[in-house]
Amino acid sequence: MVKSTGVYKGGLNCELTHGPSNQVIETDAPKDNHGRGLAFSPTDLTVASYASCMVTTMAIASKVKLGFDIPGIKWEITKEMSTDAPRRIVRMATQVWLPFPKSKDPEGVLEKAALNCPVHHSLNPAIDKPVTFHWAE
Structure with missing residues (x-):
């Protein structure tokens, strides 16, 4: 706790x-x-926490399942709020840039980890949460 x-x-x-x-x-x-x-703002912290949780979970999975660390991953997340009441987050669009090719993770361990982070599972399922992964060539 x-x-x-x-x-x-x-x-x-x-x-x-x-x-x-x-x-x-x-x-x-x-x-x-x-x-x-x-x-x-509190909702800014929510979306920032979501993105950092995804990357932290990816780093754990990379260390445990792939045997390497993943420094240099960057992300951007945008938050959209509702236009009706009650005020709430309705969309969190995330982009993640990985500094290595997808061939280092052919089974998709990192993407699966990101999409199953604890914050993702804690958020209201009504929130649209698209995630785009950009792998280096």
């Missing part, structure tokens, strides 16, 4: 502390929802 704590600082800004490491991050409401957009 991991504990985190938080405090509302005012002005739609929160400070979050990760219990085990004491690392602190801030959130701010987005400009399109009464905020200043000066930090990740």
Whole structure:
């Protein structure tokens, strides 16, 4: 079990502390929802967590099943919010760039791992979550 704590600082800004490491991050409401957009919003953190979870899960699978590390993988994720109530994430489109050819993973271990990360399984299934993998030639 991991504990985190938080405090509302005012002005739609929160400070979050990760219990085990004491690392602190801030959130701010987005400009399109009464905020200043000066930090990740809570929904921004959700999509960033999803992408980093996919890549972390890929790295674990690569180490355990393929026998190599995968530094240099990059990603981009875009978030789309609903236009109707309640306000919610409706689409998270992810692109992942791998710095090596698909021939290093002929059985698709990495893509399967990404699409089965814990955050993916924790999100509402109504969220559209397309993922595109770009392999080096």
